[in-house]
Amino acid sequence: MNAFALAPLILIFPTIGVLFNGLFGRRFVQYNQSIGEKWTGWFASGIALASFAVAVLLFFSLLAHGFETQIVRLFDWFYIPSADFRVPWAIQVDTLSVTMMLVVTGVGSLIHIYAIGYMHGDPNFSRFFTYLNLFLFFMLILVTGNNYLMLFVGWEGVGLCSFLLIGFWFDRVDPNGVPANANAARKAFVTNRVGDFGAILAMILLFWTFGSLEFEPIFEGAVAMFEAGHLVQFGSFSAPLASVLTAVTALFLVGAAGKSAQIPLHVWLPDAMAGPTPVSALIHAATMVTSGIYLIVRSNVLYEIVRESGVQILGIVSSPDLVAYTGAATALVAGLIAFTQFDIKKVLAYSTVSQLGFMVAAAGMGAYVAAMFHLVTHAFFKALLFLGSGSVIHGMEHGHHQHAHAHDHDHAHPKPSPPTEGEKHEMGVVPVPFDPQDMRTMGGLRHRMRTTYVVYMIGALALAGIPPLAGFWSKDEILAHGNEHNLAVYIILTLAAAGTAFYMGRQLKMVFFGAARHEAAEHAHESPPIITIPLIILAALSVVGGLINLPFLSESIAETYHQHAGGIWLALEGWLEHSIAAFQLSEEGIVHLPHTPIVLSPSVAFVSVGLALAGLALAALVVYRQRPRTADEPDPLQRTPIWWFAILPFDTLYMRVIVPLFNRVAEWLAYAVDWAFWHDFVHDRLIRDFFVGFARFSADVLDMQGVDGMVNGSGRLARGLAAIIRLSQTGYARNYALSVFLGTVALLAYFLFMAN
Amino acid sequence: MPDVTIDWYIALSSILFVIGALGVLLRRNTIIIFMSVEMMLNSANLAFVAFARHLGDLDGQVLVFFVITVAAAEVAIGLALIVTIFRSKKSINIDDINLMKG
Numbered sequence: 048m049n050a051f052a053l054a055p056l057i058l059i060f061p062t063i064g065v066l067f068n069g070l071f072g073r074r075f076v077q078y079n080q081s082i083g084e085k086w087t088g089w090f091a092s093g094i095a096l097a098s099f100a101v102a103v104l105l106f107f108s109l110l111a112h113g114f115e116t117q118i119v120r121l122f123d124w125f126y127i128p129s130a131d132f133r134v135p136w137a138i139q140v141d142t143l144s145v146t147m148m149l150v151v152t153g154v155g156s157l158i159h160i161y162a163i164g165y166m167h168g169d170p171n172f173s174r175f176f177t178y179l180n181l182f183l184f185f186m187l188i189l190v191t192g193n194n195y196l197m198l199f200v201g202w203e204g205v206g207l208c209s210f211l212l213i214g215f216w217f218d219r220v221d222p223n224g225v226p227a228n229a230n231a232a233r234k235a236f237v238t239n240r241v242g243d244f245g246a247i248l249a250m251i252l253l254f255w256t257f258g259s260l261e262f263e264p265i266f267e268g269a270v271a272m273f274e275a276g277h278l279v280q281f282g283s284f285s286a287p288l289a290s291v292l293t294a295v296t297a298l299f300l301v302g303a304a305g306k307s308a309q310i311p312l313h314v315w316l317p318d319a320m321a322g323p324t325p326v327s328a329l330i331h332a333a334t335m336v337t338s339g340i341y342l343i344v345r346s347n348v349l350y351e352i353v354r355e356s357g358v359q360i361l362g363i364v365s366s367p368d369l370v371a372y373t374g375a376a377t378a379l380v381a382g383l384i385a386f387t388q389f390d391i392k393k394v395l396a397y398s399t400v401s402q403l404g405f406m407v408a409a410a411g412m413g414a415y416v417a418a419m420f421h422l423v424t425h426a427f428f429k430a431l432l433f434l435g436s437g438s439v440i441h442g443m444e445h446g447h448h449q450h451a452h453a454h455d456h457d458h459a460h461p462k463p464s465p466p467t468e469g470e471k472h473e474m475g476v477v478p479v480p481f482d483p484q485d486m487r488t489m490g491g492l493r494h495r496m497r498t499t500y501v502v503y504m505i506g507a508l509a510l511a512g513i514p515p516l517a518g519f520w521s522k523d524e525i526l527a528h529g530n531e532h533n534l535a536v537y538i539i540l541t542l543a544a545a546g547t548a549f550y551m552g553r554q555l556k557m558v559f560f561g562a563a564r565h566e567a568a569e570h571a572h573e574s575p576p577i578i579t580i581p582l583i584i585l586a587a588l589s590v591v592g593g594l595i596n597l598p599f600l601s602e603s604i605a606e607t608y609h610q611h612a613g614g615i616w617l618a619l620e621g622w623l624e625h626s627i628a629a630f631q632l633s634e635e636g637i638v639h640l641p642h643t644p645i646v647l648s649p650s651v652a653f654v655s656v657g658l659a660l661a662g663l664a665l666a667a668l669v670v671y672r673q674r675p676r677t678a679d680e681p682d683p684l685q686r687t688p689i690w691w692f693a694i695l696p697f698d699t700l701y702m703r704v705i706v707p708l709f710n711r712v713a714e715w716l717a718y719a720v721d722w723a724f725w726h727d728f729v730h731d732r733l734i735r736d737f738f739v740g741f742a743r744f745s746a747d748v749l750d751m752q753g754v755d756g757m758v759n760g761s762g763r764l765a766r767g768l769a770a771i772i773r774l775s776q777t778g779y780a781r782n783y784a785l786s787v788f789l790g791t792v793a794l795l796a797y798f799l800f801m802a803n
Numbered sequence: 804m805p806d807v808t809i810d811w812y813i814a815l816s817s818i819l820f821v822i823g824a825l826g827v828l829l830r831r832n833t834i835i836i837f838m839s840v841e842m843m844l845n846s847a848n849l850a851f852v853a854f855a856r857h858l859g860d861l862d863g864q865v866l867v868f869f870v871i872t873v874a875a876a877e878v879a880i881g882l883a884l885i886v887t888i889f890r891s892k893k894s895i896n897i898d899d900i901n902l903m904k905g
């Protein structure tokens with residue numbers, strides 16, 4: 048049997064997980080928390096591992112079949128005969144989708160297992176794992192679909208799961224009584240809708256132009272139409288294909304900006320940290336937020352055609368360049384904002400935004416492999432960092448409890464929750480409510496959480512781009528491409544990379560070095576193995592992850608499977624080349640991909656490593672140099688101009704300008720347009736009054752006078768006629784006899800005189 | 804003495820028929836009306852017989868037998884009706900029998 052026929056299993060397994068945990072998980076957990084946790088948690092993790100196994104199987108099948116793209120058609124979703132428009136449920140197994148599947152299910156499995164430990168004791172344990180499995184399901188639909196509509200189903204599905212998981216503790220309120228988690232979930236959802244709007248418009252344009260939503264027909268059609276100089280007809284108006292594709296690709300950028308948190312739609316991601324930490328690691332670092340990059344890489348043919356055509360938006364910038372600039376700007380700005388954050392997860396969140404900016408910039412420069420490479424390594428080390436921060440938070444929580452409830456060791460503790468008013472007085476140490484995520488309350492944790500410290504260090508150095516860790520290779524590949532193709536992007540990204548090293552150094556110093564600044568940090572202790580083992584695996588991946596795209600690594604494999612034109616073989620490059628169609632196009636000379644397999648450029652690597660080391664060193668020197676003893680002391684950085692970025696945040700812009708403006712417009716729309724015009728005027732005056740008037744006319748005139756009049760009239764007519772005719776019925780027999788005689792006479796007269 | 808031709812018979816038959824018809828239309832007594840009807844039937848019989856003789860065809864005579872038979876049955880039913888009406892109304896005045904008045 049063909050192994051590709053097993054591809055649907057990758058979707059079926061998570062479905063089973065959702066059904067099992069969704070239907071029965073709650074009963075298990077309610078029946079017995081610890082047994083229920085084991086069953087539901089390990090079942091969900093087993094589901095993730097089974098999906099991973101399918102992904103691995105597909106990986107080897109692709110190797111065995113010479114990387115040939117396979118499409119497994121399940122059934123038609125719908126078919127519109129008049130337009131000959133067919134959207135199938137079909138799984139596209141190619142090197143790109145398998146790469147995503149491996150990342151999603153592999154990192155996903157580790158995070159599932161970690162979450163068993165992290166979510167321990169939560170009364171909604173099974174709901175959490177149901178959502179995680181549901182997320183896996185939608186994410187796999189997103190990456191496996193062979194058409195844009197399936198991709199969009201997954202796209203919306205992961206958005207939904209993101210909403211559900213950010214708001215997992217939706218009932219928690221902060222000390223001011225604001226349901227912050229629920230608000231964060233809503234913010235993420237609404238912001239994503241803006242991006243989705245762009246994605247939908249792009250899909251409509253694609254359907255209009257190509258009459259299909261499947262990848263292959265669209266890409267092949269685009270190439271053929273581009274070569275033929277085809278014009279796209281919009282009614283009486285026609286546009287060159289490249290202009291239409293410019294609109295499509297720009298709209299895809301809007302979609303990607305929403306999902307992958309690019310300026311100016313990135314504001315939801317830092318707030319999304321309200322969700323449980325495994326969620327932040329899985330959805331908001333490793334997988335879901337990368338789907339925007341996947342969308343751009345998947346649509347590479349469209350971007351390359353636009354680049355080749357030279358069409359520019361408003362004559363200023365072409366859409367691939369716009370992608371690159373958006374990514375670069377995001378990388379720099381988010382990195383600078385990360386300098387000013389105190390919440391351990393918010394630093395990582397802005398760092399994620401920044402790294403996503405790197406990937407988007409790479410995709411915009413046509414360095415699709417570099418983008419995917421960074422996507423994969425980033426999934427490793429950012430998942431590691433988030434899970435590590437979860438371990439730190441977990442340790443801080445425990446330390447806090449041990450300190451605050453010294454006589455109550457076996458107190459079943461809930462997950463990090465904003466402390467209540469009462470708890471504040473109870474602690475009596477810090478004047479603000481204790482926040483286990485605030486880095487100012489940490490310090491010196493390297494002595495108490497050794498494993499977490501080591502793996503966090505690896506993750507941070509990988510992110511900072513220190514060789515030979517994974518992040519160095521992927522980030523420098525992007526930088527090398529920038530150096531080659533777009534100097535402005537290169538400079539911005541290099542600055543952002545230096546910033547990355549600085550804020551990670553700052554975080555390391557605040558969390559792990561120095562002296563403990565709070566009792567909770569003093570009493571913190573290491574997390575259980577179920578939390579640390581996934582961390583160690585991810586740390587190992589963060590160390591060796593760079594190998595997947597190292598040059599010169601395996602000449603023998605290169606000879607077996609692929610001989611690159613330039614004689615240089617990069618593993619991931621050679622692998623992805625089979626599904627990034629722009630490569631074939633560039634070999635055929637249809638587009639000129641600004642892409643040459645780039646071996647690390649020594650000068651670029653030297654500069655970036657130097658800047659990374661300088662950033663780390665600067666952080667070590669500057670941050671908390673004077674060893675503050677308590678959490679109250681201000682961050683010395685607050686005296687520097689860097690702090691201007693604290694007020695730069697887009698949240699302020701959004702809250703001060705966009706949200707009020709939006710509210711004003713919304714109010715105007717609601718009251719003036721919707722209520723006054725639409726409801727009062729159109730509905731009430733035009734529609735309702737017309738309808739009421741018509742109904743009244745029907746009832747009073749048509750029905751009462753017309754229909755009833757006819758019925759009554761026929762009655763009256765019958766009565767009137769009867770009143771006349773009854774006169775003939777005298778009751779006197781001789782009158783009847785006379786009429787008989789007269790009739791007879793008449794008949795006789797007729798026969799005698801007329802019949803002849 | 805003139806010959807008695809077919810015309811005489813037809814004249815007599817007509818006179819009898821008119822007398823009968825007037826009796827039906829003008830008289831109030833049900834019995835009389837009944838007898839008038841009989842007279843009309845017999846005037847027709849007379850005409851049938853006269854024509855049969857004149858034409859030398861027996862069909863008319865056969866038909867007269869039928870008429871007499873039907874008249875006998877009619878008389879039986881008619882008299883029975885009159886007796887019954889008299890029993891309930893104590894009258895055989897035809898104007899009193901006006902239930903069919905509209």
